[in-house]
Amino acid sequence: MKESGRKVGAVSPCAACKLLRRRCAQDCVFAPYFPADEPQKFASVHKVFGASNVNKMLQELAEHQRRDAVSSMVYEANARVRDPVYGCVGAISSLQKQIDSLQTQLALAQAEVVHMRMRQFSTSSSPGAMDRAVDQAAMGESLWSC
Amino acid sequence: MKESGRKVGAVSPCAACKLLRRRCAQDCVFAPYFPADEPQKFASVHKVFGASNVNKMLQELAEHQRRDAVSSMVYEANARVRDPVYGCVGAISSLQKQIDSLQTQLALAQAEVVHMRMRQFSTSSSPGAMDRAVDQAAMGESLWSC
Numbered sequence: 001m002k003e004s005g006r007k008v009g010a011v012s013p014c015a016a017c018k019l020l021r022r023r024c025a026q027d028c029v030f031a032p033y034f035p036a037d038e039p040q041k042f043a044s045v046h047k048v049f050g051a052s053n054v055n056k057m058l059q060e061l062a063e064h065q066r067r068d069a070v071s072s073m074v075y076e077a078n079a080r081v082r083d084p085v086y087g088c089v090g091a092i093s094s095l096q097k098q099i100d101s102l103q104t105q106l107a108l109a110q111a112e113v114v115h116m117r118m119r120q121f122s123t124s125s126s127p128g129a130m131d132r133a134v135d136q137a138a139m140g141e142s143l144w145s146c
Numbered sequence: 147m148k149e150s151g152r153k154v155g156a157v158s159p160c161a162a163c164k165l166l167r168r169r170c171a172q173d174c175v176f177a178p179y180f181p182a183d184e185p186q187k188f189a190s191v192h193k194v195f196g197a198s199n200v201n202k203m204l205q206e207l208a209e210h211q212r213r214d215a216v217s218s219m220v221y222e223a224n225a226r227v228r229d230p231v232y233g234c235v236g237a238i239s240s241l242q243k244q245i246d247s248l249q250t251q252l253a254l255a256q257a258e259v260v261h262m263r264m265r266q267f268s269t270s271s272s273p274g275a276m277d278r279a280v281d282q283a284a285m286g287e288s289l290w291s292c
Contacts, residue, residue, distance in 0.1 A: 048203075050196040057230060065231045072235035076222065084203060090216035095241040100189075100246035110183055110256035116262045119167045 015042040020051055029058050033070040044077035045070075161188040166197055175204050179216040191216075192225035 016030035019042055023035065024031060034042040045054050054073065059068050079088035086093070163169065163263065165188055170177060180188040191200050204212050209276035225234035230237070 017259045018176050046198065053194065053196050057226075061230060070157065070233045075235050076233055078204075078225075080222075084207060086218045087222055088238060091223050092234060092241065095238065095245060099241065099244055099248065102245065102252060105250060106252045106255060109252060109259060113255060113258050113262065116259065116266070120262070120266070126159045128202055 012036060015039045016046070016051065019043060019046060029055055033058075033067060041070075041074050044081055045073050048077035048080045049073060158182060160186045162192070162197065165189060165192060175201055179204075179213060187216075187220050190227055191219050194223035194226045195219060 013022075013024035013036065014031035015034040015036050015038060017028060018036060019039065029133055030042065042051075045051075049057075057073070058069065061069055076088050079091060083090050158172055159168075159170035159182065160177035161180040161182050161184060163174060164182060165185065166220075176188065188197075195203075197216060203219070204215065207215055222234050230234050
């Protein structure tokens with residue numbers, strides 16, 4: 001990229017200032033999070049959120065929160081670049097489906113444990129053993145504890 | 147909001163044009179997705195992505211994809227307004243933790259099923275029964291099929 005617009009003696013510009021073709025001030029809000037050797041990070045957030053919104057969002061946060069905010073914005077922006085229709089909401093939807101499937105599998109496995117315990121205890125003479133088998137599984141007690 | 151800038155005879159502006167104080171053209175790209183009676187939807191995406199970026203993103207999509215794109219952008223923007231540090235990446239992280247926990251619980255429950263089957267079959271005289279019990283659980287066969 002042409003850097004003829006930069007003033008002589010200015011610090012080496014961060015990726016944001018380089019892309020925006022502006023002087024990178026000593027107190028540049030972008031510089032700590034968008035180093036010059038990772039230009040793609042800023043290009044993505046600029047494309048999706050816009051430099052001025054990213055600037056505004058960072059200014060509204062305490063300094064110790066900014067690195068996490070930048071990471072999450074870069075993640076979100078990359079997801080939106082990859083999938084312009086759903087962005088990272090696509091990932092949320094897919095994770096929710098995975099949770100539904102795991103919950104179904106878990107319910108089946110726990111039901112199978114109860115079923116086997118009931119079969120096991122039905123041959124036992126201990127009174128109330130069957131109820132205890134159901135209660136243990138329903139309460140999510142350690143399955144290895146019996 | 148003052149609407150004195152609108153030309154006489156113009157259509158009633160959508161929420162986007164109302165917020166941007168501009169004339170809402172017949173072919174306004176925002177109008178189908180940002181009705182005047184839901185101003186908060188546009189306010190959120192404008193705050194997070196910026197009207198010009200939303201416009202650009204919509205223009206780059208086929209018309210049948212735009213409604214879903216707007217919904218996902220509104221979801222993402224609301225998440226960022228609620229949680230300026232993590233946005234909807236916070237939700238992804240929490241869903242991933244939930245998946246890890248469910249996978250652990252499922253592994254325990256499946257191990258318990260194998261354990262009980264092995265105990266059950268250890269009293270059986272059928273050769274290879276124990277191996278079959280382990281194989282069935284490991285292959286994720288229906289736990290009610292035995």
